[in-house]
Amino acid sequence: MGENRTFCRIKRFFCKVSRNCQSNISVMAETINDELLVEQFSQSNESAFESIIELYSADVAALANRLLGWPSDVEDITQEIFLAAFLGLKKFRHDCSLRTWLFTITINKCRSYKYKRMLRLRRPPQDKDKIPMPSGKGAHSELMKAETFEHIRNAVAALPAKYREAVVLKYLQELPTEQISRILGISQNTLQVRLSRARERLKQTLTELMGK
Amino acid sequence: MTEDKLKNLLQEADRAAGPPEPVTVNFSEIRRRANYRRKLLSKGPLAAAAAILIAAGILNLSIKTQAPDQQEKIASLESQIKQLQASTDAAVSLIHEILETEQSQNRLNELEVRLASMPDPLEEVQQQVDKTAFILVYQADRLYLELNQTESAVETYKRVIQLFPENQWAQVARQRLVQIKEQQSGKINLKGDLKWKQQNILS
Numbered sequence: 001m002g003e004n005r006t007f008c009r010i011k012r013f014f015c016k017v018s019r020n021c022q023s024n025i026s027v028m029a030e031t032i033n034d035e036l037l038v039e040q041f042s043q044s045n046e047s048a049f050e051s052i053i054e055l056y057s058a059d060v061a062a063l064a065n066r067l068l069g070w071p072s073d074v075e076d077i078t079q080e081i082f083l084a085a086f087l088g089l090k091k092f093r094h095d096c097s098l099r100t101w102l103f104t105i106t107i108n109k110c111r112s113y114k115y116k117r118m119l120r121l122r123r124p125p126q127d128k129d130k131i132p133m134p135s136g137k138g139a140h141s142e143l144m145k146a147e148t149f150e151h152i153r154n155a156v157a158a159l160p161a162k163y164r165e166a167v168v169l170k171y172l173q174e175l176p177t178e179q180i181s182r183i184l185g186i187s188q189n190t191l192q193v194r195l196s197r198a199r200e201r202l203k204q205t206l207t208e209l210m211g212k
Numbered sequence: 213m214t215e216d217k218l219k220n221l222l223q224e225a226d227r228a229a230g231p232p233e234p235v236t237v238n239f240s241e242i243r244r245r246a247n248y249r250r251k252l253l254s255k256g257p258l259a260a261a262a263a264i265l266i267a268a269g270i271l272n273l274s275i276k277t278q279a280p281d282q283q284e285k286i287a288s289l290e291s292q293i294k295q296l297q298a299s300t301d302a303a304v305s306l307i308h309e310i311l312e313t314e315q316s317q318n319r320l321n322e323l324e325v326r327l328a329s330m331p332d333p334l335e336e337v338q339q340q341v342d343k344t345a346f347i348l349v350y351q352a353d354r355l356y357l358e359l360n361q362t363e364s365a366v367e368t369y370k371r372v373i374q375l376f377p378e379n380q381w382a383q384v385a386r387q388r389l390v391q392i393k394e395q396q397s398g399k400i401n402l403k404g405d406l407k408w409k410q411q412n413i414l415s
Contacts (some may be wrong), residue, residue, distance in 0.1 A: 149225035
């Protein structure tokens, strides 16, 4: 009876530990995989980079899309990001995950892309302006919703870069605070301040919108 | 509006925008561009150095071709400077000469003024002679009138006539001698007349 009880206790303990560590194990697996890929790449095996592209291109494109204000077409900027990664991968020091490193590059490239676009005074194709016209039952409410979301996205896009980046990484990419502060190169306190200010601005903008 | 609500709204808005268009990252294109950049980075400094060398060579050549013209220019400038210097020296010497002439003229004027202000020595001598003759006559008059030394007085009158024969006082001395002779012969009262004359002279 006593042995059974002890066994049950040990079983419960391991179940608890495994539940807690499940996420950590996946992170560890990702890190080991990244290290292997980078090691292969540094040994002049450039096909390893194709694996990196396959693994992270979607995430990078999604982040770039959000940071640039949902232009939908982010192929050029993604190409630029992976070109920068290809040129700098041998200098990667493994002090963060490859995903974090790629996101850092994405942030920097999006900043410079926006700056260049501002200089050229040229807007990219605004597919986001085209709100799909819903048809059938409840078409009106769907249209209203679509318009509201459009306004929300515009509000996010109108935020200053430092607030927009924090909001996108926190609420849309759902990255942990530590990783975000690493990507942005700021302390966690600064990040919290930026998030708070960004929320205030968004609330203000959205309240005005609701009022209208 | 709570943070969670805001988060939900943002996520819904993101979902409503839909995912980005499927991205196809062209690895061969990345490799090609990366190689191009590497070449640019490795050969860039060499190309820059070559460009600098070429530019320096061109500059050197241009300096060499320009050299004779510059020498001619320098020579002409030097000759112009020499001419200017000579003309300046001539002008300076002329100015010196004019100044010296002016100075000598001024000195001459000053001397002339000083000379004009100086008394005539002949006049001075004449005045001295007059003065001496007068004193002798006066002394002789006193000898004759006050001291009754007629002989001494006569001698003094004679001395005046001898020393200053052309002077007016020699004339006076002659008159006195004549008058003394006449008095001695008893014709006139000479002493009263002489006293009155002497007082007039002294005043």
